[in-house]
Amino acid sequence: MLVIKDLVASIEGLKILKGVSLEVKAGEVHAIMGPNGSGKSTLASILAGRDLFSVDSGSIMYNGENLLDKSPEERAKEGLFLGFQYPIEIPGVSMVNFMKTAINEMRKHRGEKPLSASEFLKKMREKKELVEIDSSLTNRSVNEGFSGGEKKKNEIFQMAMLEPKLAILDETDSGLDIDALKVVARGVNNLKSPDSATIVITHYQRLLDYIVPDFVHILYRGRIVRSGGKELAVLLEEKGYELIRQGEVNL
Amino acid sequence: MSTIAEKKSLTDQFLNLYRDRADEISANSAPLLNTHRDFAVKRLGQLGFPVKGSEEYRYADIESVFRNDLEKQFGENKVSIDIRDIFHCDVPDLDTNLLLLVNGRYYNDGQLIKELPGGIIAGSLAEASRKYPDIIEKHYNNYAIGSKDGLVALNTAFAQDGIFIYVPKGVKVEKPVQVVNIMISDNDLMAQHRNLFIAEKDSEMKIVVCDHSLSAQRFLTNSVNEVYTAEGAQVSLTRIQNEHNGSAQITHSFSHQETRSRLSASTISLHGGFIRNNLFVTLNGEHAENQSTGLYLSDKGQYIDNFVHIDHASANCFSNQLYKGVLDDYASGSFTGRILVRRDAQKTNAYQSNNNILLTDDAKMYSHPQLEIYADDVKCSHGSTMGQLDESALFYLRSRGINHRESRLLLMFAFAHEVIQNIKVPALQERIDDLVNKRLRGELSRCNNCAMQCG
Numbered sequence: 001m002l003v004i005k006d007l008v009a010s011i012e013g014l015k016i017l018k019g020v021s022l023e024v025k026a027g028e029v030h031a032i033m034g035p036n037g038s039g040k041s042t043l044a045s046i047l048a049g050r051d052l053f054s055v056d057s058g059s060i061m062y063n064g065e066n067l068l069d070k071s072p073e074e075r076a077k078e079g080l081f082l083g084f085q086y087p088i089e090i091p092g093v094s095m096v097n098f099m100k101t102a103i104n105e106m107r108k109h110r111g112e113k114p115l116s117a118s119e120f121l122k123k124m125r126e127k128k129e130l131v132e133i134d135s136s137l138t139n140r141s142v143n144e145g146f147s148g149g150e151k152k153k154n155e156i157f158q159m160a161m162l163e164p165k166l167a168i169l170d171e172t173d174s175g176l177d178i179d180a181l182k183v184v185a186r187g188v189n190n191l192k193s194p195d196s197a198t199i200v201i202t203h204y205q206r207l208l209d210y211i212v213p214d215f216v217h218i219l220y221r222g223r224i225v226r227s228g229g230k231e232l233a234v235l236l237e238e239k240g241y242e243l244i245r246q247g248e249v250n251l
Numbered sequence: 252m253s254t255i256a257e258k259k260s261l262t263d264q265f266l267n268l269y270r271d272r273a274d275e276i277s278a279n280s281a282p283l284l285n286t287h288r289d290f291a292v293k294r295l296g297q298l299g300f301p302v303k304g305s306e307e308y309r310y311a312d313i314e315s316v317f318r319n320d321l322e323k324q325f326g327e328n329k330v331s332i333d334i335r336d337i338f339h340c341d342v343p344d345l346d347t348n349l350l351l352l353v354n355g356r357y358y359n360d361g362q363l364i365k366e367l368p369g370g371i372i373a374g375s376l377a378e379a380s381r382k383y384p385d386i387i388e389k390h391y392n393n394y395a396i397g398s399k400d401g402l403v404a405l406n407t408a409f410a411q412d413g414i415f416i417y418v419p420k421g422v423k424v425e426k427p428v429q430v431v432n433i434m435i436s437d438n439d440l441m442a443q444h445r446n447l448f449i450a451e452k453d454s455e456m457k458i459v460v461c462d463h464s465l466s467a468q469r470f471l472t473n474s475v476n477e478v479y480t481a482e483g484a485q486v487s488l489t490r491i492q493n494e495h496n497g498s499a500q501i502t503h504s505f506s507h508q509e510t511r512s513r514l515s516a517s518t519i520s521l522h523g524g525f526i527r528n529n530l531f532v533t534l535n536g537e538h539a540e541n542q543s544t545g546l547y548l549s550d551k552g553q554y555i556d557n558f559v560h561i562d563h564a565s566a567n568c569f570s571n572q573l574y575k576g577v578l579d580d581y582a583s584g585s586f587t588g589r590i591l592v593r594r595d596a597q598k599t600n601a602y603q604s605n606n607n608i609l610l611t612d613d614a615k616m617y618s619h620p621q622l623e624i625y626a627d628d629v630k631c632s633h634g635s636t637m638g639q640l641d642e643s644a645l646f647y648l649r650s651r652g653i654n655h656r657e658s659r660l661l662l663m664f665a666f667a668h669e670v671i672q673n674i675k676v677p678a679l680q681e682r683i684d685d686l687v688n689k690r691l692r693g694e695l696s697r698c699n700n701c702a703m704q705c706g
Contacts, residue, residue, distance in 0.1 A: 092665025
């Protein structure tokens with residue numbers, strides 16, 4: 001589904017990613033862990049198409065096509081979803097209008113008819129229940145005045161509405177209490193299917209108690225220094241990132 | 252030197268025009284309106300035309316819009332139109348009482364003055380001055396007369412007619428009165444109408460004014476609106492400016508508010524080559540509230556200029572100005588927001604904000620907050636922003652599959668909606684939302700595509 005090869009990327013001349021390779025197949029859950037500043041969010045942004053970063057070399061193929069050639073909206077229409085670490089507040093754009101526009105753009109892309117008002121509302125209702133998002137939030141402007149936890153839940157709500165093929169969740173767990181964490185995890189686990197995949201970017205092992213990854217990768221100073229199964233996350237939690245720095249991770 | 256020479260000549264041109272045609276002007280108007288002309292002409296002679304670069308007209312080149320050889324009509328309208336041909340409102344939600352103003356004169360559909368359902372009296376200003384001399388004498392030119400703007404004197408000297416709307420004491424009317432102001436002619440034309448809106452004590456009314464041009468000639472309008480809001484009265488006034496880009500419009504609005512009155516005025520400028528809106532508000536009684544908002548969407552070579560002056564002449568009043576605009580291509584504009592808090596106007600709350608989005612490097616906007624505060628116990632604030640669309644918000648929308656153009660439109664629409672949501676008539680709010688949406692999409696390039704369906 002996703003094949004990243006030797007990705008080198010920078011921002012304003014500063015190299016952030018220094019040769020990242022990663023392969024994600026349908027049905028898999030990957031976790032990318034790493035200390036602050038290791039390049040996790042940069043990788044997520046590049047996958048979603050944010051043009052703040054320049055890709056200096058390497059390639060990203062998504063379903064056999066060059067992902068880097070595509071605009072952010074094309075990527076989204078082809079099933080890629082980024083759950084933002086810091087969701088953006090957009091005063092004046094209602095959640096309902098936002099979601100309706102997004103869903104119908106995607107349906108148009110797939111050659112489907114737009115959802116009727118009642119179909120759309122039904123879908124909203126179902127997904128709201130799934131992520132236990134307060135009903136009044138969807139009547140407001142996008143993320144405006146939402147608490148940190150509400151914003152994160154809203155990301156999962158949007159993911160549930162858009163039903164992506166590849167979801168990349170950028171530190172969706174940070175700042176969440178345990179109940180919200182469980183809700184987020186449930187959203188992700190519900191989406192899981194043989195033909196979709198998830199990349200969970202996280203700082204802590206905590207989220208991985210609820211979303212069980214098939215693979216764990218440790219990103220450090222712009223490189224994936226270690227990959228393994230879910231036990232790698234446990235080990236990392238025990239010993240801390242200091243171990244990687246000293247090159248002492250031995251599995 | 253050359254500007255002074257031209258200024259003089261432009262003033263002289265109109266003074267001569269008045270001298271030559273005073274009889275015709277008076278004959279086609281009404282005695283009460285005529286009594287103000289001589290003084291106004293004298294005043295025009297003293298004040299002259301506003302000069303670009305002056306304090307009040309820093310960027311607006313008034314002389315350039317007067318320079319065209321425009322026809323002035325002082326007799327009856329030469330165009331004969333059928334109201335049913337011109338106007339067919341197919342918006343069932345927007346149920347209004349309709350008045351037509353054609354080339355600055357009240358369009359007589361059989362009744363020059365009528366009592367509208369609910370008790371509002373409306374019609375031709377000239378006719379009203381004959382029928383209700385006491386009311387007209389009390390209010391006509393009472394609020395505009397102090398103006399130091401030569402263009403206001405020019406209007407008073409030449410204005411022959413306009414719209415009169417009167418809501419009697421205690422009468423509250425939900426249904427808006429809609430004034431459709433149409434310019435239509437075979438020749439380039441200048442018109443100067445005069446409106447007078449009066450809300451008596453504890454009354455309520457809503458007025459919508461739509462400015463349109465129905466033929467492609469060059470038009471110039473120099474109009475004056477006087478609005479009197481008596482004690483406890485509530486008035487909502489919405490103006491939609493949608494003339495073609497070869498036309499120029501100068502509006503002067505004088506609002507006089509008494510104790511506990513509330514006036515909410517929105518000006519939505521969609522099209523028009525040159526627009527200058529002067530808005531003067533006097534809060535003359537305690538606990539009066541004024542909400543003045545404006546939205547301008549400009550592109551190509553449009554020029555839009557809003558000049559607002561709120562005079563807090565009494566204590567305990569509230570005023571809020573919110574002006575927002577999106578400028579595209581090489582459009583330019585100016586906003587001046589003046590708040591004057593007089594010495595005795597303690598406990599004043601006065602706010603002002605002007606936010607602009609410039610879509611290109613060539614679009615220009617000037618913003619001048621001007622606060623003059625002589626009282627010491629007041630709350631005043633002002634803010635002005637110039638910027639582009641928020642890149643991170645744009646990316647957020649695009650990352651959900653909404654294409655670039657649509658994402659931009661969503662953000663611009665959201666920006667504009669903050670002004671629209673102040674409009675007090677829900678059905679109208681929806682119509683304007685729709686109009687603005689179309690305008691932003693470029694689907695509203697001619698006024699007959701306008702959803703108001705005036706033409």
